[in-house]
Structures are given as C-alpha cells and as structure tokens.
Amino acid sequence: MSEPVLDVRRLAHAYPDGHEALRGVDLHVHRGERVALLGPNGAGKTTLVLHLNGILTPTAGSVSVSGLPVGAPHLQEVRRRVGVVFQDPDDQLFMGSVHDDVAFGPANLGLRGEALRARVRRALEQVGMQDYADRPPHHLSYGQRRRVAVATVLAMEPEVLVLDEPSSNLDPASRRELADILRSLDVTVLMVTHDLPYALELCPRAVVLHDGVIAADGATVDLLGDPEQMARHRLELPFGFDPRAALGHRPA
Amino acid sequence: MGAGHGHRLHYHGHSPVHRAPAHLKIATLLAFVLLVVATPHAWVWAFAAYAALLLGVVALSRVPAAYLAKRMVVEVPFVVFAVLVPFVSHGPRTEVLGLSVSEPGLWAAWGLLAKGTIGVLASLTVAATTEPQQLLAGLRRLRLPDQLVQIAGFMLRYLDVVTEELGRMMVAMRSRGCDPRSPRHWPAVGRTLGALFVRSYERGERVHLAMLSRGYDGRMPDLPAPAHREHA
Numbered sequence: 001m002s003e004p005v006l007d008v009r010r011l012a013h014a015y016p017d018g019h020e021a022l023r024g025v026d027l028h029v030h031r032g033e034r035v036a037l038l039g040p041n042g043a044g045k046t047t048l049v050l051h052l053n054g055i056l057t058p059t060a061g062s063v064s065v066s067g068l069p070v071g072a073p074h075l076q077e078v079r080r081r082v083g084v085v086f087q088d089p090d091d092q093l094f095m096g097s098v099h100d101d102v103a104f105g106p107a108n109l110g111l112r113g114e115a116l117r118a119r120v121r122r123a124l125e126q127v128g129m130q131d132y133a134d135r136p137p138h139h140l141s142y143g144q145r146r147r148v149a150v151a152t153v154l155a156m157e158p159e160v161l162v163l164d165e166p167s168s169n170l171d172p173a174s175r176r177e178l179a180d181i182l183r184s185l186d187v188t189v190l191m192v193t194h195d196l197p198y199a200l201e202l203c204p205r206a207v208v209l210h211d212g213v214i215a216a217d218g219a220t221v222d223l224l225g226d227p228e229q230m231a232r233h234r235l236e237l238p239f240g241f242d243p244r245a246a247l248g249h250r251p252a
Numbered sequence: 253m254g255a256g257h258g259h260r261l262h263y264h265g266h267s268p269v270h271r272a273p274a275h276l277k278i279a280t281l282l283a284f285v286l287l288v289v290a291t292p293h294a295w296v297w298a299f300a301a302y303a304a305l306l307l308g309v310v311a312l313s314r315v316p317a318a319y320l321a322k323r324m325v326v327e328v329p330f331v332v333f334a335v336l337v338p339f340v341s342h343g344p345r346t347e348v349l350g351l352s353v354s355e356p357g358l359w360a361a362w363g364l365l366a367k368g369t370i371g372v373l374a375s376l377t378v379a380a381t382t383e384p385q386q387l388l389a390g391l392r393r394l395r396l397p398d399q400l401v402q403i404a405g406f407m408l409r410y411l412d413v414v415t416e417e418l419g420r421m422m423v424a425m426r427s428r429g430c431d432p433r434s435p436r437h438w439p440a441v442g443r444t445l446g447a448l449f450v451r452s453y454e455r456g457e458r459v460h461l462a463m464l465s466r467g468y469d470g471r472m473p474d475l476p477a478p479a480h481r482e483h484a
Contacts, residue, residue: 053465076467084465090413091458096385096405100475105466107473138412156466 003067004028005160005188006052006082010061012212013047021047023212024061029160034182034189036199036220039209040234045192048209049162052190053082066159080109083153087165089145093137098129098148101137105156123155124148127181143174147181160188167195196235200224200243208233221247261323261379269313269381274390281378285371293363302370306377315380323376330368334361384408402472406459414452421448 006029013022021044029035039045050056051063054070063070065081086092095101099120106119124130127147137145146166153161166182167175175198182189182202193199199206200220208216208223210233216223223229224243230236237243269277284302291298310320338348341357348358382390388408392401421444422432430437432444 050461055461055464076469079465079467084462086458086462086465088458090410091455092462094406094409094459094463096388096409103475104463104468104473107475108467108469112474136409138409152466 002030004030005033005066006190007064007067008048008051008061009063011048011051011058011063012060013044013051013056014059021212022051025209025212025214027207027214027217029188029190031159031188032186033205034191034203036203036206037190037192037209038194038196038199038206038223038233038235039215043209044212045209046164049084049164049190049192052160052162053079053084076109080105080156081159082162083156083158083160084162085149085153085164085166087168089137089142089149092149092152093145096136097133098124098135098137098140099133101148102133102151102155105152109156119155119157123151126154126185127151128177141174143170143177146170146174146178150178150181154185154187158187160190161185163189163191163193165193165195166191167193167198196224196237197241197246200246208235210234261376262383263315263319263380265314265381267313267381269309269377272381273393274382274386275393276390277378277382278387278390278394281374284374288367288370288374291367293359293366299366299370306370306374310373310377313377313381315377320373320376320380324369324372327368327372330364334364334368337361337364398472410452410455413455414448417451418444418448 006027008025008027011022011025011027012020014020025044025048027048037045037048047056051058051070052065054063054075065078068074068078068081070078093101095104102120102123103116106116111119120133121130124133127150129144129147129151132140132144132148137148140148150161150163150166161182163182166178170178179198179202182191189203191199191203203220206216206218206220206223207214210216215233216229221243224235224237288299288302291302310317337360338353338357339351341354341360343354343356345352346355346358347353379387388401388405391404392398425432425437425440425444430440432441
C-alpha cells in the first residue's frame with residue numbers, strides 16, 4: 001500500500017495529573033479514505049485528535065502525516081496538512097467576519113493578495129457560503145457557522161480533514177447539508193462522532209477507541225451490525241435503526 | 253435567533269460622519285473630551301459652544317435624537333450623584349426653590365453634569381457612526397499596540413456569546429425557583445458569575461487551540477480591509 005496520510009504508532013499520552021488517556025494507539029489512514037472514530041465519552045478521542053496536529057506531545061510513540069513526523073521543527077506544515085474542525089464553531093470562528101476567519105489560516109501560511117483571495121473564495125464555495133463573506137460569524141445560524149468552520153480549514157488545503165462531532169447540535173436539514181458537503185470534498189476524512197447513522201452514511205470504515213487503545217477497526221456496517229461488539233464498547237444505535245437496511249438507501 | 257443585532261450602539265447610515273475615517277473620529281473624540289474635561293466650570297459659554305458643536309455633528313450624522321437619548325441612560329448613576337452633591341457639600345449656602353444648598357456643591361454638580369453629558373453624547377455619536385471593525389482598524393492605525401487591539405477584537409466577537417451563556421444560566425436558575433433579583437439569592441448569582449468566568453476562560457483556551465491549529469504564531473496576519481477586496 002501507499003504511504004498512509006495518517007500514521008499513528010504506539011501512541012501513548014498521560015496528562016500531567018497522571019491520567020493515561022492513550023495507551024498505545026496504532027492507526028493508519030490512507031489517502032481518500034473516510035474513517036469514523038467512535039468510542040464512549042472519555043475514551044481519549046479528543047486527546048488523539050490533538051496529537052494529530054501537534055497540539056499535544058506524545059508521552060511515547062509517534063505520529064506522522066504523509067511521512068512527515070509531527071514535531072517541533074515543522075509544526076506549521078503539519079498544521080497545514082491536518083485540518084482540525086472543532087466541535088463548537090464559536091471556538092473556531094474568532095475573527096470579525098466570515099472572510100477574515102477563512103483567511104486566517106492561509107494568511108498564517110504566508111499567502112497574500114490574489115492567492116489569498118482565491119483560497120478564501122474557493123473554500124467558501126466548497127461549503128456554499130460564498131454570499132456570507134462580509135457577515136460577522138455570530139450573525140449566522142448554527143449550521144452556517146459549522147459550514148464556515150469547515151471552510152476555515154479547507155482554505156489551508158489540508159491532506160486530511162479531522163472533524164470533532166460534526167453533526168452535534170445541527171437540525172436534521174443542516175446535518176444532511178453538511179453530509180452532502182463532506183461527500184463532495186476530495187479529501188481524506190477522520191470524523192470523531194457519537195452519531196452512528198452519520199458514521200455509517202459517510203464513512204465506509206470505522207475504528208473504535210476504548211480505554212486508550214484501538215479496540216476495533218473494520219467496515220462500519222459490520223461493526224454496527226455486531227450487537228455484542230457494540231455493547232462491549234458502550235455504543236448504541238438509535239431505536240429501530242437497522243444498519244444493513246439503511247445502507248440499501250444510501251445516496252450514491 | 254436570540255442574539256439579535258450584535259452591535260447595539262451602531263446606527264446604520266451613510267452620512268459624512270459615518271464615512272469619516274475611524275482613526276480621525278477616535279483621535280477627535282479623545283481630543284474633544286480632554287478639552288471639555290479641562291475647561292473650568294465657570295466658563296458656561298464654553299460649554300454652550302461645545303454642546304452646539306456636538307449637536308451640529310449629531311444633526312449631520314442623521315442619527316435620530318431618540319436613538320441617542322435612549323442610550324444616554326448609562327449616565328444616570330452620575331446624574332444621581334451630581335444631584336446629591338449640592339446637598340452634602342460644605343461652603344456658603346444658597347437658596348434654590350426654597351431648599352438650602354451648597355454653592356460650591358452646585359457648581360461642582362453643574363460641572364459634572366455638563367462634562368459628563370457632553371462626553372457621553374460624543375462617545376455615543378462616534379459609536380453610532382462607526383462599525384466596530386472600523387473602530388478596531390482605526391485603533392490599529394493610531395498605533396495602539398497590536399496585543400490591545402486583538403484583545404478588543406476578541407471582546408467584541410465574544411461579547412454576545414458570553415451574554416447568551418449568562419442568559420441561559422439565568423433561565424436555568426429561574427427554572428429552579430431562584431430569582432436573580434432578590435438579594436436572598438445573590439450568593440447563588442455570585443457563584444453563577446464565577447462559573448461564567450471559568451467557562452469563558454476555558455473557551456479562551458479552546459479558541460487558542462483553534463488558532464494554533466491554523467498556524468497562529470503570536471501575530472495576527474495582515475488581512476485586506478473589506479473595501480479592498482472584491483465580492484464573490
């Protein structure tokens with residue numbers, strides 16, 4: 001196989017208070033894959049995400065992004081390659097206007113003038129928010145803010161898009177619109193979520209993080225269709241949801 | 253949604269006052285207020301001139317008087333104080349409407365009222381005619397340290413977020429039978445404000461993480477001003 005976009009080896013992390021959030025995570029994500037990262041609360045999902053772009057430093061083990069080890073000398077390039085969309089768009093949109101928020105990342109990469117304008121325009125078009133460039137972010141609806149948050153990261157042209165709970169707090173229509181956008185992007189995706197139908201809809205592959213290790217890794221439909229394994233990892237489907245039947249209706 | 257229009261002090265318009273560069277307005281406001289404050293109480297004619305000048309600018313800005321008047325209520329605590337001064341001050345007494353008041357106190361009250369009102373009205377006029385983002389750009393052009401402008405920018409951006417959070421906390425308190433207005437419940441309100449501070453602090457940390465994730469290195473990048481960029 002080709003070089004993985006995300007290559008996580010024996011990754012362990014203990015917080016200063018001694019809590020061991022990760023105890024040897026191995027994960028490989030290849031170009032073009034869409035992978036769901038599942039797991040109960042407190043399994044270490046957010047800790048793992050913060051290692052992927054070098055916000056947290058491993059206690060042991062390593063992370064590489066397309067062959068580039070995550071570490072001090074090239075953090076800037078790592079953060080360009082790994083775009084993290086955080087859960088609360090109000091945390092991600094901190095500038096006075098949508099345009100400035102989307103421009104923030106590429107401008108930090110040194111883009112100016114027409115190149116910067118083109119990036120911003122294209123990223124906003126990808127999420128269908130090009131008409132809102134001059135609006136202050138807090139005047140947008142929650143779903144629109146989430147889309148702009150995705151655009152702020154797309155503007156950096158990342159190799160892998162990491163989304164933390166992308167469907168949380170969205171109404172069903174906004175949730176579907178975001179799914180359409182994510183499907184339309186030609187980018188590797190790692191999606192942290194508790195929304196299992198969403199994971200099934202968007203990600204052919206799922207990995208389960210439980211107690212700081214990867215406890216399962218396989219086809220999403222197989223995992224969701226295995227009640228015993230689901231129960232072991234404290235995962236539950238919504239009432240009446242049948243993953244195999246749902247896949248029959250999946251949009252192409 | 254609940255947020256409504258974020259900038260409650262701004263009044264949309266296209267008058268010459270609206271169009272004037274923000275840094276000029278800020279510098280003029282500062283100079284004007286300093287001049288007003290430095291003027292001795294007894295120069296009543298000078299205050300009349302300031303007021304006339306200011307009202308002229310307000311008329312030019314075409315911001316409705318009622319709009320500004322409503323926002324003048326921030327001055328009320330100072331007015332109350334000014335009204336009390338003649339009664340509690342020492343010095344020679346004089347009669348006003350049959351009440352015995354202190355003459356120096358009366359002058360002090362006049363000075364406080366005149367300077368306060370002109371200062372507040374001038375500030376409100378600048379706020380009503382300048383978009384918050386322009387104000388920030390103006391401060392930057394006046395060479396205010398970048399760190400301070402950044403802090404002001406974040407304050408503008410998150411004022412509504414924090415206000416909404418406080419609103420939700422107050423609703424949650426009322427839903428559990430606690431009236432934030434009653435002094436009996438003030439300890440609970442105090443703890444709520446403490447919690448709000450902790451939450452805002454944590455949000456600050458999350459925002460910082462989000463900034464680092466997009467390559468922030470301690471300096472805000474230079475972004476083109478809205479006027480200089482084309483519209484998609």
